[in-house]
Each structure stands twice: as C-alpha cells, then as structure tokens.
Amino acid sequence: MKKKSWKLELDGQEHTVELEHGVVFGKRKIYVDGQLVEESRKLFDTGSDHTFQIGAHLCTVHIRTNGLTFNYDLSVDGYPVGMRGAVTPSAPGSAARSAFSYRLLELENRFKGGANWFYWIAGLSLLNSLIFLFGGNMSFVVGLGITQVVDGIVSVIANEFGGTVATVAHLLGMGGNVLITAIFVVFGVLARKKHRWAFIVGMVLYALDILILMWAKDFYSILFHAIALFGLYRGMATLKELQALMATQPAETLAGQEVLG
Known part of the structure; x- marks a missing residue:
C-alpha cells in the first residue's frame, strides 16, 4: 500500500489530502482532512484521475503509471499543487498548459504501459x-x-x-x-x-x-x-x-x- 499526502491552504484554511493506493489490487482511497471522500478499485491499473471538491474548489488526484511504477499529483482548479502545498498559476494561459501537460503525461504513461x-x-x-x-x-x-x-x-x-x-x-x-x-x-x-x-x-x-x-x-x-x-x-x-x-x-x-x- 502506497501513501501520499498534500497539505495546502485554500481560502485561508489549511487542508490535508491523503491518498492510499494498493498497487497490487488497484484499490484507492482519498481522504480530505481525515474524511473519506472517494474509494474505488481498478483491477488492471493503468492510472486514473479522481475529482472532488474542497469548498468551492475542484481538486483532482492524478495517478499515473509507466507500467512499472506509479507517481501521484494533485491539482486544484486546474493548477498543480507545488511542493509546499501552494497552488501555483504562474502566468496567463497556465491553466490551459497545465491541462495539456496532464493530458500529455496521461497519454505518455498509458502508451509506455502498453509498450512495456x-x-x-x-x-x-x-x-x-x-x-x-x-x-x-x-x-x-x-x-x-x-x-x-x-x-x-x-x-x-x-x-x-x-x-x-x-x-x-x-x-x-x-x-x-x-x-x-x-x-x-x-x-x-x-x-x-x-x-x-x-x-x-x-x-x-x-x-x-x-x-x-x-x-x-x-x-x-x-x-x-x-x-x-x-x-x-x-x-x-x-x-x-x-x-x-x-x-x-x-x-x-x-x-x-x-x-x-
């Protein structure tokens, strides 16, 4: 069971997002501030996206794989969450680039998983x-x-x-x-x-x-x-x-x- 957590501040409040991912049987659980918000299973685990809300903000946990290993990212309102939990829309048009980047990464990992x-x-x-x-x-x-x-x-x-x-x-x-x-x-x-x-x-x-x-x-x-x-x-x-x-x-x-x- 792999675990990943992010701490971030939204609208002046601190929140913790936690992911538990069973890489063998594809089970995943997502918690927000200790409360379970999503639980699912994917038998043939090729990665997935899981969207939920924190207040008025749309959050997505991205699970990606290259066929051998997994990596995890969190985005809020289309923006990636930085290393220190900051949501970083750094420049005009970055939301579009972020969406493209995640889509590109998703396809790259799925493609490589097939080739593997x-x-x-x-x-x-x-x-x-x-x-x-x-x-x-x-x-x-x-x-x-x-x-x-x-x-x-x-x-x-x-x-x-x-x-x-x-x-x-x-x-x-x-x-x-x-x-x-x-x-x-x-x-x-x-x-x-x-x-x-x-x-x-x-x-x-x-x-x-x-x-x-x-x-x-x-x-x-x-x-x-x-x-x-x-x-x-x-x-x-x-x-x-x-x-x-x-x-x-x-x-x-x-x-x-x-x-x-």
Whole structure:
C-alpha cells in the first residue's frame, strides 16, 4: 500500500489530502482532512484521475503509471499543487498548459504501459525457461508458448539420450529461447520509440503464439495472452491519440512542454 499526502491552504484554511493506493489490487482511497471522500478499485491499473471538491474548489488526484511504477499529483482548479502545498498559476494561459501537460503525461504513461507488455512477455518467457532448466514445474501464463515448445523438445532429447547430448540440448534450447525473447525486447524498445509497426508485428507474432496454446488446450494461458494483447493494442491506440494531440495543440500551449521519449 502506497501513501501520499498534500497539505495546502485554500481560502485561508489549511487542508490535508491523503491518498492510499494498493498497487497490487488497484484499490484507492482519498481522504480530505481525515474524511473519506472517494474509494474505488481498478483491477488492471493503468492510472486514473479522481475529482472532488474542497469548498468551492475542484481538486483532482492524478495517478499515473509507466507500467512499472506509479507517481501521484494533485491539482486544484486546474493548477498543480507545488511542493509546499501552494497552488501555483504562474502566468496567463497556465491553466490551459497545465491541462495539456496532464493530458500529455496521461497519454505518455498509458502508451509506455502498453509498450512495456513486450518486456513482460520476454522476461516471463525467459524466466519460464530458467525454471525448466533448473528442474522446476511451474510457468507464467503470459510467457510465450513457443519457448515452452522448445523446452519440451529439449526435455524429450535429454530423457532419450542423457549425458553430454542432454547438456548440449539444454544449452542450445536455452540459447534459442534467449534469441526468441530478445526479439520481443527489441519490439519493446522500438514501440517505446513510437514505431507503430513494432506494435503491429509484435502483436501478430504474439497472436500466432496463441495457436500453440490452443493446440495444447492451455485455456488459462490463452486468457492471459488475450489480456496482454489488449494491453499492447491499447498502447498502440494511445500512440495514435498522443500523436494527434501533439499535431493539433496550438504552439503557444506547447511552449515550455517537455515530451517524454
């Protein structure tokens, strides 16, 4: 459970806003001056915005993620709350820039979260192979079916011939799986560099991997493959939305904005 709090002064009164965020199960609670004002849960936690009022002021807690970590911000009437709790509308037009900045950050994090699925697929697939190599009997359902086929072939050869042949088979199988997972790492790198084709090709290959799972009747893994595919598709769709936002935003609002690569 992560906790974040802000102290701020509005209309001459001090207030405390507190956030409790369960990063595993997506539960979030928001308190204002010790009183619970919102409680919700998000199973697939890709971040969210939570709006509430303090007096006549509209406040929003922003939860953002890059797919691996979370960060939290508070805005009041569209303005970010500074480090010391001050609401800082520093210049004319800053409200528009602030709204654009939050929207940009939201899309960037959602897009990167989608691209990061390639890393999860690669990492868990390689971990499955390592577990097999050291004699384990469990596997992660998001991992690739093709690497498990390689492991199965290695197992047959090792059991049939044993000795040096088994050792060589294990080494070759592990090397092959490293190459396969490296391809998905490359897709992740290229996708985060905003190459849409990397999303498309990677999704096609991962979808084809489902055919192996269907042949094996591993329906649980098929379900989680579908979830991962949805995450990848969402990242690709967000990339299009992000590029459209950057193309249509007026130049004066873009001034001073830093786009994360």
